[in-house]
Amino acid sequence: KKEKTLALIKPDAVSKLGTIVIALRENDIQVCKAKMVQFSRKDAALFYEEHQSKPFFNSLIDFMTSGPVVAMEIMGTNVTKKWRELLGPTSTAEARSTAPNSIRAMFGSDDTRNAAHGSDSADSAARELEFFFPSRARCELANTA
Numbered sequence: 001k002k003e004k005t006l007a008l009i010k011p012d013a014v015s016k017l018g019t020i021v022i023a024l025r026e027n028d029i030q031v032c033k034a035k036m037v038q039f040s041r042k043d044a045a046l047f048y049e050e051h052q053s054k055p056f057f058n059s060l061i062d063f064m065t066s067g068p069v070v071a072m073e074i075m076g077t078n079v080t081k082k083w084r085e086l087l088g089p090t091s092t093a094e095a096r097s098t099a100p101n102s103i104r105a106m107f108g109s110d111d112t113r114n115a116a117h118g119s120d121s122a123d124s125a126a127r128e129l130e131f132f133f134p135s136r137a138r139c140e141l142a143n144t145a
């Protein structure tokens with residue numbers, strides 16, 4: 001089933017954006033929207049509110065606000081699952097041992113600095129897309145071709 005999800009390129013992998021977009025195309029995933037933004041600490045904390053009580057929360061917010069991120073609305077068949085497969089496991093070390101060609105294996109550096117994020121379910125995809133691409137935005141051009 002064709003669906004949409006959020007692909008979030010983290011500060012450590014923004015310079016790899018071209019390579020990541022090529023990988024999306026090779027996997028029949030379309031980029032519908034993209035925007036580069038600098039997270040404030042408040043917005044990063046809101047985006048990751050489910051992790052508030054985790055021991056890594058503060059370092060995650062430090063990292064996510066260390067430079068711009070690129071948010072993309074991507075579309076394709078089972079794209080939520082497919083993008084997470086392209087990402088590989090959250091931990092870079094695990095990604096390197098179990099999925100050496102994954103984005104996190106190639107571009108991540110540790111458990112926190114792991115190159116990119118993908119929504120983990122259809123519900124979080126809807127919430128996370130709304131976060132970056134609010135449906136009530138006053139002016140917006142979307143690529144639906």
Ligand code: CMP
Binds near residue numbers: 056
């Ligand atoms: P992400 O998919 O963006 O979702 C939550 C993020 O928290 C995760 O990627 C990592 O950047 C970070 N994270 C998750 N687990 C850990 C961990 N055990 N130690 C440090 N950071 C983590």
